[in-house]
Amino acid sequence: MDTILPQIGCSGGAEAVLGIQPNSSISIAYHSLFGPHNDLMLLELDEKLLPEVLHQRVTLRGQPDEDAVLCTPSKTYAVKFVGTSNSVLLIPPSDKASQGCNKENDDKMMVASVIKVVPGCMELVEVAPKVDKLKLLLSQYPYTFGEAVSEEGEKTKMGLYRWDDLVDRLQASDEELRFGLKSLSAVEIDGYWRILDDKYMNMILDMLLHDIILNDWSINALNEDEIVGVLEADGFPRNIAKHCLQVYCDKVDEGVGVSSMWKLDERRVCVHLARDILNGGKMKIEVFIEKWRRKVPDGMSANFEMLEGEVLMEKLGMESWVYLFSVSSLPSTPAERFSILFKERPKWEWKDLQPYVRNLRVPGLSSEGLLLKYTRRTQPTAESEPVFSAR
Amino acid sequence: MHIQVKCSCGEGNCPEWAIVELQGVVEAQPSFENRLQSLQIGVLCRPSSQESYTFTIGYHELIGTKVSLKKPILVLKKIKLRNEDEEEDGGDVDATRVELDMIGIIRHKILFKTRPKALISSKGAQPSAKEKASASSSKTPH
Numbered sequence: 001m002d003t004i005l006p007q008i009g010c011s012g013g014a015e016a017v018l019g020i021q022p023n024s025s026i027s028i029a030y031h032s033l034f035g036p037h038n039d040l041m042l043l044e045l046d047e048k049l050l051p052e053v054l055h056q057r058v059t060l061r062g063q064p065d066e067d068a069v070l071c072t073p074s075k076t077y078a079v080k081f082v083g084t085s086n087s088v089l090l091i092p093p094s095d096k097a098s099q100g101c102n103k104e105n106d107d108k109m110m111v112a113s114v115i116k117v118v119p120g121c122m123e124l125v126e127v128a129p130k131v132d133k134l135k136l137l138l139s140q141y142p143y144t145f146g147e148a149v150s151e152e153g154e155k156t157k158m159g160l161y162r163w164d165d166l167v168d169r170l171q172a173s174d175e176e177l178r179f180g181l182k183s184l185s186a187v188e189i190d191g192y193w194r195i196l197d198d199k200y201m202n203m204i205l206d207m208l209l210h211d212i213i214l215n216d217w218s219i220n221a222l223n224e225d226e227i228v229g230v231l232e233a234d235g236f237p238r239n240i241a242k243h244c245l246q247v248y249c250d251k252v253d254e255g256v257g258v259s260s261m262w263k264l265d266e267r268r269v270c271v272h273l274a275r276d277i278l279n280g281g282k283m284k285i286e287v288f289i290e291k292w293r294r295k296v297p298d299g300m301s302a303n304f305e306m307l308e309g310e311v312l313m314e315k316l317g318m319e320s321w322v323y324l325f326s327v328s329s330l331p332s333t334p335a336e337r338f339s340i341l342f343k344e345r346p347k348w349e350w351k352d353l354q355p356y357v358r359n360l361r362v363p364g365l366s367s368e369g370l371l372l373k374y375t376r377r378t379q380p381t382a383e384s385e386p387v388f389s390a391r
Numbered sequence: 392m393h394i395q396v397k398c399s400c401g402e403g404n405c406p407e408w409a410i411v412e413l414q415g416v417v418e419a420q421p422s423f424e425n426r427l428q429s430l431q432i433g434v435l436c437r438p439s440s441q442e443s444y445t446f447t448i449g450y451h452e453l454i455g456t457k458v459s460l461k462k463p464i465l466v467l468k469k470i471k472l473r474n475e476d477e478e479e480d481g482g483d484v485d486a487t488r489v490e491l492d493m494i495g496i497i498r499h500k501i502l503f504k505t506r507p508k509a510l511i512s513s514k515g516a517q518p519s520a521k522e523k524a525s526a527s528s529s530k531t532p533h
């Protein structure tokens with residue numbers, strides 16, 4: 001048998017390889033189109049992700065300078081190429097046109113053709129989405145009062161992002177991106193996702209609280225149409241007025257044919273007011289509490305526990321001082337988060353630390369695992385509170 | 392960058408591809424190096440009803456088995472599409488969009504983990520095999 005002859009016989013392709021009968025042989029040959037075929041690549045993935053691919057719900061995302069990630073509607077996976085030193089011969093199914101081999105008329109061997117030798121396979125590892133970049137992108141040009149009242153037309157769209165722009169730039173799934181936008185209280189204005197400038201948010205909340213007093217509205221039954229109408233009259237665009245309701249209120253009744261009803265969210269309002277007070281710098285706790293209580297609207301009570309993850313207290317001599325230290329300003333990757341936490345404070349009690357680490361998510365690692373990995377836990381006596389320090 | 396991964400075959404119709412994997416490198420004789428197309432590599436044989444296989448390449452024989460993959464492997468083909476609204480931004484950005492089309496799925500491979508074994512040692516025979524398998528025994532198969 002001369003093995004260098006061009007490929008002969010019936011072409012069977014992958015089916016012939018996988019369905020080879022006992023006591024029989026097939027020939028494996030280079031395909032007539034054998035070559036590097038760099039446009040062909042292999043991706044190993046979990047069976048459960050297969051339907052997502054078949055229903056076109058999977059995308060690869062990333063900038064040219066980043067490693068690509070694969071996103072399903074809800075999850076993000078790092079894509080890593082795993083090379084092999086083995087010879088992996090890739091065999092496509094037979095070309096339907098050239099098939100049709102008459103068993104009786106020839107004793108030629110069935111042939112399966114190798115289209116390329118693959119250097120390796122891409123594999124997936126679930127990762128936490130890189131939403132910090134979202135904050136960075138949206139913080140470049142927060143929406144300000146000045147922009148809201150300025151004449152349309154001259155606005156530059158540089159540094160502003162539509163949904164599709166964000167999808168292009170962020171290594172996160174749609175669901176994670178939506179969640180990220182919500183957690184930043186971002187709002188879509190003229191097709192662009194924006195965060196509102198702090199001052200502007202203060203202004204509109206102050207105005208809302210003022211209007212509530214002025215009109216003698218109940219903070220538990222705010223009529224959407226009325227609120228939006230009044231805020232519009234105060235000079236706020238309609239979509240911003242609605243956004244304000246979403247940020248500081250909870251919907252209590254979905255209006256069908258009538259206006260929806262909202263209720264002021266005590267915690268969110270109180271936290272916002274506290275942040276506003278502490279924006280200028282640290283303050284003695286008594287002074288802060290006094291100012292805070294005075295700002296809080298009637299029917300709400302400010303409670304220091306609301307400020308978990310927003311404010312830290314430190315003792316200076318005999319006095320306790322409070323200052324802003326917001327979990328939302330911290331990076332979402334555990335290593336960077338813990339590094340900043342231990343720079344802020346070398347030792348943490350659990351009750352102080354917990355609000356700053358509870359939203360950390362690392363696929364495949366429990367919160368205990370996270371603490372073990374990034375902190376050193378000491379407990380001087382069995383009764384005392386455990387203390388966490390840097391590893 | 393935002394690349395859609397899809398399958399145009401229709402539900403459940405994506406064809407199965409196959410992999411034959413062996414240790415080391417399959418080399419053709421230098422004279423054939425640049426024109427491998429349609430050359431035979433070897434003969435794959437299933438000697439019994441078991442999922443055990445031999446692969447004969449030239450005067451070497453490999454022994455292997457059929458393996459079901461724990462996770463399926465997709466065969467993706469990169470497809471360049473012309474961008475409809477390439478004027479946008481007016482820049483020199485690449486005007487082509489890329490999609491990855493799933494053109495096949497791999498669920499099984501025939502894996503030869505053994506080093507090749509010489510079939511014939513007789514010096515009289517003129518070797519006609521133009522491919523030889525050179526094994527690297529220290530590597531564990533992937």
Ligand SMILES: [Zn+2]
Binds near residue numbers: 397405492495
């Ligand atoms: Zn397909």
